[in-house]
Amino acid sequence: MKLDFTVRHFTLTPAIKKFAREQTKKVAKLLDDRDHIRLHLTMAIEKHRNLAELVLTMGEQVLTGKATTDDMYQSITQATEKLARQVNKLKEKVETKRKTRASVKEVTAAAEAARSEAEGTADEAAPEATKKPRIIPTRRYAIKPMTPDDAAASLSPKDQFVVFRNMVTDRVGVLYRRPDGNFGLIEP
Missing domain, CATH: 3.30.505.50 (Sigma 54 modulation/S30EA ribosomal protein, C-terminal domain)
Structure with missing residues (x-):
């Protein structure tokens, strides 16, 4: 994970830089510390407000955490916590999609196996793309x-x-x- 800094209207001290790296490690742990992740921390002081904005770029996903407090350390901490919540929400969404897809595949496979058993012939040799759906009469209805x-x-x-x-x-x-x-x- 790569961390970039942008500073406006104050000088970046080594202590703030170290603190920011420690805080962003929490987000990196959530994302398994992948190499294709970029974090950009923008810090600024406007009047008596300390602004911190963390922008996480991961492929096509862009997540942002912003915070404004009286202390730069608190701003960095709050921005990191906001970003961590967004990352957790995104991970849950991906896991839910993955589980849904897996369960749909399992149900489809089970239905296919049941249909093959009911027909008595399993046509395993033919590829899936060349199989045509067949009409299987189940019962007659008296109209x-x-x-x-x-x-x-x-x-x-x-x-x-x-x-x-x-x-x-x-x-x-x-x-x-x-x-x-x-x-x-x-x-x-």
Whole structure:
């Protein structure tokens, strides 16, 4: 990790420089002290305020921590703490995405394995890109003439949809259970 300093309206003492390096090591530990990380610390004194701004550049990510106090040491500490919170939030976001992707892959793999077992033939030799999705008939439905209200009444808790012929319009319709508890009706 590389740390650059910019100082405005005061001189940078070795003690402040050492303190800033020690504080920024906390952020470096959070990021596993990677080489492609750059930190830029800007310190300034305006009237009676001590300003510290830490800008972390990591690839395309840019995070900023700013603080203004009466003491430069406190400003550096607060700016570092703000930046550390942002880094933790970013790490949690990345981990959540990674876990979500992994769980989706696991579910997809399990579904694929179950489908292969159900079909009785595992087509392992063919690459994934050349496989075409197949239509697998599961069961037949008897299309009965009824109204949409009758179809809703006939929908059992284990079924998610019912196919019927609308008595009024004489068209085939599909009534399905929506996540909000209501029913949806599809008619071509």
